[in-house]
Amino acid sequence: MKKTLTCLLLTGVFLTACGAKNTISTTTKPSDQALDNNIFSEATGSGNLARCKDIMDTTLKTSCEQVINDKKATSAAITELDKSKCSKVSDSRYKKECETQVAAKLEAKNADTKRLSIEQSAVDKGDASLCDGIADKNQQGACKYNILSNQAMLKKDPSLCEGIGLKNLILQCKDFLKK
Numbered sequence: 001m002k003k004t005l006t007c008l009l010l011t012g013v014f015l016t017a018c019g020a021k022n023t024i025s026t027t028t029k030p031s032d033q034a035l036d037n038n039i040f041s042e043a044t045g046s047g048n049l050a051r052c053k054d055i056m057d058t059t060l061k062t063s064c065e066q067v068i069n070d071k072k073a074t075s076a077a078i079t080e081l082d083k084s085k086c087s088k089v090s091d092s093r094y095k096k097e098c099e100t101q102v103a104a105k106l107e108a109k110n111a112d113t114k115r116l117s118i119e120q121s122a123v124d125k126g127d128a129s130l131c132d133g134i135a136d137k138n139q140q141g142a143c144k145y146n147i148l149s150n151q152a153m154l155k156k157d158p159s160l161c162e163g164i165g166l167k168n169l170i171l172q173c174k175d176f177l178k179k
Helices: 003-023 031-046 058-079 083-088 092-127 129-133 135-156 158-164 167-179
Strands: none
Touching: 031 058, 058 083, 058 092, 083 092, 092 129, 092 135, 129 135, 135 158, 135 167, 158 167
């Protein structure tokens, strides 16, 4: 997820840089423009806000500071799973992306919490059918494996392994019983 966010933010950085490049005063020397663009890329890539102050063009300097502040606010919102922190993001596209990323992380966290709750209940009750409430088939199989391999071992009945449903886990369960 961090890689996706980084890629999206870097794409925005380059688009911002390209847009800002067109606003540089015509009296600025090409070498100054090139250096400003290099500093912009370096500063936004590393998140070094202090480096933005070395940019001569005021529009590009402001853009540099905005991008870095937006990246930091987005990162904080995602790390803390706090969608309200996205309000500190000034660019509307970054703000929307921030909210989307936080929502996705919260959804994944809630799904994990639900899965763990179902799995714990299934183990506590020794009821593998409760594992069917887990959406991911691999995690569902792992849940069933934990219960049914235990039951198969206690009853010395390898046929109980069939209830796991995933071929590789069924074989693993039966192999476990042979030991």
